[in-house]
Amino acid sequence: MTTRVGETWVGGGASCTFSPGGLGVAAHASPKKLSGTPCPRLAPNTATAAIVTLMADRTFAKFTFFKLDPEWRRRDASLRAADKQEFLAACEDFSLDRSLRAYSTIGTRGDVDLVLLSQSPSLDDLHTFHVVLGQSGLAKWAETPYSFLSMTKRSPYSDEQARPEICVSERKYLFLYPMVKQRRWYGLPEEERKRIMKSHIEVGRRHPEITINTSYSFGLDDQEFVVAFEGDDPGEFLDLVQELRPTESSAYTERETPIFTCVAMSVRKALDALDGSASTAQALSSAGYDR
Numbered sequence: 001m002t003t004r005v006g007e008t009w010v011g012g013g014a015s016c017t018f019s020p021g022g023l024g025v026a027a028h029a030s031p032k033k034l035s036g037t038p039c040p041r042l043a044p045n046t047a048t049a050a051i052v053t054l055m056a057d058r059t060f061a062k063f064t065f066f067k068l069d070p071e072w073r074r075r076d077a078s079l080r081a082a083d084k085q086e087f088l089a090a091c092e093d094f095s096l097d098r099s100l101r102a103y104s105t106i107g108t109r110g111d112v113d114l115v116l117l118s119q120s121p122s123l124d125d126l127h128t129f130h131v132v133l134g135q136s137g138l139a140k141w142a143e144t145p146y147s148f149l150s151m152t153k154r155s156p157y158s159d160e161q162a163r164p165e166i167c168v169s170e171r172k173y174l175f176l177y178p179m180v181k182q183r184r185w186y187g188l189p190e191e192e193r194k195r196i197m198k199s200h201i202e203v204g205r206r207h208p209e210i211t212i213n214t215s216y217s218f219g220l221d222d223q224e225f226v227v228a229f230e231g232d233d234p235g236e237f238l239d240l241v242q243e244l245r246p247t248e249s250s251a252y253t254e255r256e257t258p259i260f261t262c263v264a265m266s267v268r269k270a271l272d273a274l275d276g277s278a279s280t281a282q283a284l285s286s287a288g289y290d291r
Helices: 047-054 070-074 076-094 123-135 183-187 190-206 233-246 248-252 268-275 280-287
Strands: 060-068 099-104 114-120 147-151 172-180 211-215 225-231 253-255 258-266
Touching: 060 070, 070 076, 070 268, 076 099, 076 123, 076 268, 099 268, 114 123, 114 268, 123 147, 147 211, 147 225, 172 183, 172 233, 190 233, 190 248, 190 268, 225 233, 248 253, 258 268
Parallel strands: none
Antiparallel strands: 060 114, 060 147, 099 114, 099 258, 172 225, 172 253, 172 258, 211 225
């Protein structure tokens, strides 16, 4: 669910099946396509296309967190540039017709450096994308300390229409955390839960510059929800969370940590933040990997 007072965020366009062929990463290959061929569009009468069509009102969302080995920053600049370019190529390939956003956590978390939010109606798309990422030079130096898988669907407590995917905006910051409700919450009558959530939502409406995206993980991952707020002012988000603490709904929260304060930026800039390089493209030029 995406909520913002006074505005409606519209989801992205259609997706196609990510090509599983040609997963190898060649150091001197074109940075645009790791698969070597354009992403194929399936014929409407295929079984796979039918499945994707049925799932179009829901989208898988994958939040992947990367932490780089400090030794990687001591590698030669040209080797680091090549590592990042392979990673960037996989991201550009996936994002040709799917939603992909990057966030840097340099300076905001000690256990995470980079966050990717990838989305697709097909879980196979996300699987193949992460297989390709894992073959990049950068991934060989990275760990994944956190990973959240979720899916979009309509909220039972809101009258807003369900969004086909998490509708990220151009806000500067993303505040992200997994959430689990206490089991006694689900034992309450439906009308009682709606009453409690109504007051919870009203608090959020007092902060119209904060956008919330809630996706669902029941049976898909350890958490029940992944909650992602967007805003330009971290102080306003702090005030919102503090106001929510004494609400009745908060008493039914089992867990809502760890929480990540992320800086939204392009994939290229997020990669450059990993080692403070002026530009991946400039470094590649000196290494002979001109685009």
